[in-house]
Amino acid sequence: MGDVFTLDLARATIRLATPILLPALAGMLSDRAGVLNLALEGMMLLGAFLSIVAAFWLKSTYLGVLVGMASGGLLGAFFFYLYKRYKVDLVVLAIALNLFIQEMTVFALRTLFGNVGSWSDPSIRQLPELRLPLIADVPVVGPLLSGYNAIVYFSWLAVVAFHLVLFRTRFGRHLRAVGESQAAAEAVGIDVSRVKLFALVMGGALAALGGAFLSVGHLTSFTRNISNGRGWIGLSAALFGFDYPVGVFLASMVFGGADALAIKLQATTQIPSSLVQFFPNVFTILALVLVALRIRGGEYFARLGFRRRLSAETAAEAKRGSGRESGR
Amino acid sequence: MKRSAVWKDRLLTSVLAVVAGLVVSGAYIALTGKDPFKAYFELFKAGFGFESLTRNGLFQTFQLSTSLILTGLAAVVAMKSGIFSIGQEGQYLMGATVAAWLGSSVHLPYVIHPAAVIACSMAAGAIYSFIPGWLKVKLGVNEIITSFLMNNMAVLLMTYIVNFPLRADKGSTAHSAIVDETAQLPVFFQGSKWGAGFILALAAVAIIHIYLKRTAPGYALRISGEALPFASYGGIRSARAVLCGMLISGALAGLAGAIEILGVYRRIMQGFSTGVGFDGLMVAILAKNSPIAVVVVAIFFAGIRLGAQIGLQASMSIPRELGGGIIATIILFVAAESLFLGFIETGRLKWRKALGVEGGRGE
Numbered sequence: 001m002g003d004v005f006t007l008d009l010a011r012a013t014i015r016l017a018t019p020i021l022l023p024a025l026a027g028m029l030s031d032r033a034g035v036l037n038l039a040l041e042g043m044m045l046l047g048a049f050l051s052i053v054a055a056f057w058l059k060s061t062y063l064g065v066l067v068g069m070a071s072g073g074l075l076g077a078f079f080f081y082l083y084k085r086y087k088v089d090l091v092v093l094a095i096a097l098n099l100f101i102q103e104m105t106v107f108a109l110r111t112l113f114g115n116v117g118s119w120s121d122p123s124i125r126q127l128p129e130l131r132l133p134l135i136a137d138v139p140v141v142g143p144l145l146s147g148y149n150a151i152v153y154f155s156w157l158a159v160v161a162f163h164l165v166l167f168r169t170r171f172g173r174h175l176r177a178v179g180e181s182q183a184a185a186e187a188v189g190i191d192v193s194r195v196k197l198f199a200l201v202m203g204g205a206l207a208a209l210g211g212a213f214l215s216v217g218h219l220t221s222f223t224r225n226i227s228n229g230r231g232w233i234g235l236s237a238a239l240f241g242f243d244y245p246v247g248v249f250l251a252s253m254v255f256g257g258a259d260a261l262a263i264k265l266q267a268t269t270q271i272p273s274s275l276v277q278f279f280p281n282v283f284t285i286l287a288l289v290l291v292a293l294r295i296r297g298g299e300y301f302a303r304l305g306f307r308r309r310l311s312a313e314t315a316a317e318a319k320r321g322s323g324r325e326s327g328r
Numbered sequence: 329m330k331r332s333a334v335w336k337d338r339l340l341t342s343v344l345a346v347v348a349g350l351v352v353s354g355a356y357i358a359l360t361g362k363d364p365f366k367a368y369f370e371l372f373k374a375g376f377g378f379e380s381l382t383r384n385g386l387f388q389t390f391q392l393s394t395s396l397i398l399t400g401l402a403a404v405v406a407m408k409s410g411i412f413s414i415g416q417e418g419q420y421l422m423g424a425t426v427a428a429w430l431g432s433s434v435h436l437p438y439v440i441h442p443a444a445v446i447a448c449s450m451a452a453g454a455i456y457s458f459i460p461g462w463l464k465v466k467l468g469v470n471e472i473i474t475s476f477l478m479n480n481m482a483v484l485l486m487t488y489i490v491n492f493p494l495r496a497d498k499g500s501t502a503h504s505a506i507v508d509e510t511a512q513l514p515v516f517f518q519g520s521k522w523g524a525g526f527i528l529a530l531a532a533v534a535i536i537h538i539y540l541k542r543t544a545p546g547y548a549l550r551i552s553g554e555a556l557p558f559a560s561y562g563g564i565r566s567a568r569a570v571l572c573g574m575l576i577s578g579a580l581a582g583l584a585g586a587i588e589i590l591g592v593y594r595r596i597m598q599g600f601s602t603g604v605g606f607d608g609l610m611v612a613i614l615a616k617n618s619p620i621a622v623v624v625v626a627i628f629f630a631g632i633r634l635g636a637q638i639g640l641q642a643s644m645s646i647p648r649e650l651g652g653g654i655i656a657t658i659i660l661f662v663a664a665e666s667l668f669l670g671f672i673e674t675g676r677l678k679w680r681k682a683l684g685v686e687g688g689r690g691e
Contacts, residue, residue, distance in 0.1 A: 038472060086666045091412060091472070092613055096659035099606065103652030104356075110647035111360050232476045239470070274488040281481045285463075285474055292467040 009260055010144055014152065015218065017256025019044075019227075021155045022210030023234025024241070024248045025162060026203030031243050032166065033199035034179040038094035039079060040207045041231030042101040043072045047208025048215040049105040052124060052222045053112070061125050065151070065212045072208025076200035084193060098231075106224050120221035127151065127217045151213045156249075158206070163245040175199065207231060233284070240287040242294075251287070255280060338616045340672060341665045345614065346628075349658030356653060362646055370644055371651075375635030382519045385634055391522040391592065393623075393630035395420070397529040398584035399608025400615060400622040401536055402457075402577045407617055408540060409573030410553030411461055415475030416581045417605025418482035419456045423449035423585025425486050428596035429494060431507025431589060441511040446528075446586045453582020454575040456482070461574030465567045483601050490598055503597035513591035525587035530623065532580060537619040539576075549573045581605065603652075607633070610659050629655055 023040045030037035047068040055064025075097075082088040106117070113119050127149035136146035166172040177185040178195045186192055210230065215222050237255055241247030258280035266273040354364035378384040399416040406413040430445045460478060463469040496505040515523035540546040551559040552566035553573070559566040584604065589596060611629055615621035636651025661667075 082664055086664050088663050088666070092659065093663035095414070095609065095613075096656050096663055099610070099652060100656035100660065103649040103656060107356070107647045107649040107653055110649070229476070229480060232473065236473050236477065239473070272488055272492060274484045274491070278481055278484040278488070281477045281484070284477050285469075288469045288474060289463065289467060292463075292469045296467065 007143055009257075009264055012260035012263065013253060013257040014144075014148065015256075016259040017252045018148075018152050018155050019210045019213045019218070019230050020234050020237055020255045021159075021249060021252035022151075022213065023207040023231045024237035024252050025155070025158055025245070026206040026210075027235040027238035028241070028243045028245065028248050029162070029175075029199040029203050029206075031238055032179040033175055033195050034182055035083070035196050035199060036090060036094075037076075037079070037200060037203055038091060038235070039075070039097045039231075040203070040234055041227055041229065042094070042098040043075050043204045043207035044211035044214075044227040044231045044234075045098075045101050045105060045225065046075060047072045047211030048226050049101075049108070049211070049222055051208075051212035052119075052215040052220075055216050056121050056124050059123070061127050061216050062150075064216055065127070065209065068208045068212040069205045072204035072206070072211075073201045074204070075208075076202070076204025077197070079204070080197045080200045083196075102225055105222075109222065109224075118221055118223040124216065124220055126220045149213075149217050151209060151217050154209070159245045159249045166245065171195075171198075207234070210234070236284045236288060239291050240284065242291065255284070258283065337669070337672065338618075341668045342614055342616060342621075342662065344668045344671075345658050345661035345665065348661045349654060352657050352661075353650065353654040356650065357646060360646060362644060367640060367644055367646060370639035371632065371635035372639075373635075374637075374639030374643075375631030375633075381517055385631070385638065387517065387520040387522040389627060389631040389634050390526055391520060392634055393627040394522075394525045394529045394591075395584040395588050395604050396608055396611050396626035396630055397623055398532060398580050398587070399605050400611030400626050401529075401532060401608075401619060402453075402580035402584070403609045403612035404615065404617045404619055404622060405536060405540075405549075405573050405580065406457070406461075406577040407612060408553050409461075409549050409570045409577075410556065411464055411471050411570060411574060411577075413457065413460060413471055413475045413574070413577065414606070414609055415457055415460055415478050415578075416608045417601065417603070418475070418479035419453035419578045419581035420585040420588075420605045420608075421479075421482040421486050421601055422456045423453045423582030424589050424596055424600060425482075425489055425585070426452040426582070427586040427589040428504045428507065429489075431511040432494075432505040432595075435508060436510060438510050441508065442513055442590055445507075445511055445590060446583060449586035450579040450582045453578040453580070453585065455578070457574045457578020457581065458571065461571050465570055479605070486596070486600065487598060490596055490600075494596070496595070501598050504595045506595050507590060511590055512594060513587065515591070521592045523591050525591040528583065528587060532583065533619050533623055536576075536580075540619065545569065545572065581608070584608075607655070610655055613659055614662055 023044055026040055026043075027037065050071045051064045051068030053064075054067035055061045058064060058067070079090070079093070079097075082093060083090055109119050110116065129147045129149055130153065132142075132146040136142045164172075166176060174185065174190045175195050175198070177188075177190055178192050182192055185195075211227055214226050214230075219226075233255055234252075237251040238248055240254075241249070241251035259277075262273060262276035262280075265271050265276050350368070354368065357364040357367045374385050375389055376386055378386045399420055402416045402419065403413070406416075427445050427449045430448055431441075434441075434444070436444060456478065460469075460471045460474040463474055464471040490504055491502045494504040495502050513524040515521055538546075540550060548559070548564045548566070548569040549572065551562070552564060552569040556566050559569070588604075593600075607629060608626075611622055611625045615625045632654055633651045636646075636654070637648045640646040640650055641648040
């Protein structure tokens, strides 16, 4: 077991956490804005597909990634439009979209390239790995943090940016308010629609970027259902991280670490990979239970505190009342 | 609003969603440069055609629809109890795994063997469905996410079981041993796999229909699903009613898995999961949670899947994924049904005006 936990494992964790972190940030935004976005899985898959196809046609991987992101953002906008204009049931819509994208990406793959399950082209370049100046030369930290592609670094920047936006800006305050109580937010004049539109468009773009990481950042190929449930895992990671950017980052690292460990154990031991992959799911459910217990506990203590304050106030009131009466 | 009016509106929106879905999907076919009319003709001929007793798509569609009816029914019961569970896939897999295990490792006489296996599969599905239901009711954990995770777990568990404890031989794809002849379900005609499972599925539909419409526990379940506080004030033990619904829902999906093993595949193999649970969810959505409509929709979707595979892919070289694309497009239109409801409402008003009737419909 000693040779299992190595620098390689840490780097694999960071790499495998990225396609979870991006949809998780998207899930966090939509949770915060009070819209359940279950279409993250489909948005990811669409991003993965269009990124690699656009990278092939436009002869530029970075342009391909941008096209993928734009498609996710547009899908988010479409989602918002149907929700706003036709009061669509978002859960049903999301589930239909996920199936639609899963089937139609393969349909398009077969029609365009005559391919069955997996497609790649030698002309497509993988996203280059970047060497961070200064940091790359620091011992221990350098080998750990340097040498990933742009999407990985973008996801880290996004964590910092969302932390600042959510907790340091007016817009972030509004976004959190809408998630807390839409009616209250509306009453004080916050533009709820704008907040939700932002959450869905930004979320779509982030999820699609996560998909692009899989197709042109990690593998340089598209496989049927390449996202393989990561959009859903991302949603769980958002809840696991209590919808705080830093929490979401850590939760994604936990999931990425479990994935990396599964691969590593499969390569070095006799433990069946299906069992190793089984446990992160159990872990996620336990995490969700923990989140629920925390919310329940919070409510319980809030109620307890409120009661204590209330009884203290009524006691004070009664005292004051009786005092006044005796003074008369 | 009159009950019949609600019923008619539901039927009308579903039919319009199907029509719109087929029209839009025709555009996908046209985009590939093929003739959509010819493609649809081929699709429906392959899916619902009947050439002879031994050579027809219709019986195969009926066979394929068996598990869709049951998983669809499972989704209906879950949704009626107010839990949007997408866990049918996992429950179906658990039922199938248990059936493959008990069907080949326990030896019992005819009739008793399949009955015992089916009972155990249903119990496995029920337990599997109970977990996300309990977490939702007691702790408020989002059931969609937990049931999705449990689907993942079922696939991985099945993969492990079929590769290690139940593996029959060292063949290229891992599979279990064939279930005993005593456990196999009879088929109606030689050459097709359409058989006794279909009868079981229809019986389940009838029982669930009566249960939901005519019995006190069924009423408690529906009311708890529709208006939880109201049910609680009315003295219904709603948590219990909802959990009971989840047990029934899981048992139905487990039954689907057992039938698929005992009646069709006779063994379980790696990659057995075929999205039947998800298709069942789509069936329930288009059927607007009506057990009777589930039968019609399940047969329709099964025919589309089969027609896309044989009619489109084999004879017109249009990828068979279009079948799933058509189903998804139809469901997209169901999600956007208020679009049709608007049309129906204005149409009705115009009609009334033309007839000279005052006001809207009788509420």
